[in-house]
Amino acid sequence: MNSKQLTAIIKEKILNNEYEHMKLPTEDMLMDEYGVTRYCVRKAIQNLVNHGLIYQVQGSGMYIKEKRDDCLILSSTEGIVMSFPNKKVESKVLNLHIQEADDELAKEFKCEKGTPIYKLTRLRYLDGEPFCIEYSRYNKKIIPYLSNEIAEGSIYEYIRNDLGLSIGFADKIILCDKINHEQAELLNLEENDPGLFINDTVYLSNGTIFNASTVLYNYKLTKLFDVANLK
Amino acid sequence: MNSKQLTAIIKEKILNNEYEHMKLPTEDMLMDEYGVTRYCVRKAIQNLVNHGLIYQVQGSGMYIKEKRDDCLILSSTEGIVMSFPNKKVESKVLNLHIQEADDELAKEFKCEKGTPIYKLTRLRYLDGEPFCIEYSRYNKKIIPYLSNEIAEGSIYEYIRNDLGLSIGFADKIILCDKINHEQAELLNLEENDPGLFINDTVYLSNGTIFNASTVLYNYKLTKLFDVANLK
DNA sequence: TAGTGGTCTAGACCACGCG
């Protein structure tokens, strides 16, 4: 039993309401139950805190938070598919082509000018409703092959499972702006309506940037969730 | 030397460009330099990663990220004042009164109906420009006294330093919507322009909710920054 | 292969809440 497995086990128990009084067992009890040291327990707990599932109070215990099943979780693993496990996610490819990196793309990917870059635009649906437009760029030196077929599904699963790459972290910039006519049409909104934009720069575990994207979310359907540590 | 102090020292050195090649010393070197164990070093490093200042690559080292001095940092300590150290922050109190908690407020604060709640509206300026409108609520059972004078300054410093309370964490919900006529006037924008809204629920370290707020940011002036861990 | 960060063990003491 390692901390990753333990995280998954406790998370499952929380989601199935298997703990009473919205409270987790004490660290000592978890150590006994799973035969691991305190380091391991606390590591698992830390993951759950970062995912916004629980909070800790020194001297008192660990408490389960109320579920937020209407939000995209910003700072943890979950993509759209994981954040809304009960909803159907579909993706329609609007455009997919390869382009050599100009100055701007080279800077964005910290790569050499001329490096081939996949440019992909997708319209993504949640339970049949247009949810977001994704303008995405992939470094072809790292992601050697992309197709319409792959892009209709989960690209990240393809990268992890089929290409065997390990994804590390993403820098995210969130902002708000007016949307244009074309975007409004795609999202069933009006021109100059608000749009929620997230710019991601995504790194592999080895520190290289493989993906950059701008995602425009339908403001009527989207809430983001995050936990700030203020200690 | 504890991990908190170490965090501050390394952070200062990063901001002053005292490390070469955008790279931190190895963990072993930091252990030697500051006479602490690896736990302590890694704890400090973890804080810096969470603040979005550095990233780690196993087998390679710890790298300093490019500065983002135009963003509000979502998931760490910084308020407006800390995020923009070079800019002047001013606050104008638009309204301050006490109200007994109705069902909605009681639910929001997980307190009893009838509990006195401070309701505060502030317009906040950044270098003289109207930056956000803050609609804030404080549980008077926990924050017994608020005044216009206090609200013109930093309320959180007052709570920490003068009331001696320890702030724990905040749940944040981010969304985007059209702003109304009154809000547009205050922010020098147009009615139905986009607005970036953040709803905060803020907890003390002991787990009680002392503050809830809705902040409307000027979409032309505001970007948020966050780091997502995808491992 | 050497060096670096990632995980884990075993144990100690501290700070805070709660009764």
Place this chain on the structure above:
DNA sequence: GCGTGGTCTAGACCACTAC
């Protein structure tokens, strides 16, 4: 005062990068 989470030490081994 007891039980709980928070910090820290000391040491081992593993996984990955870089050469």
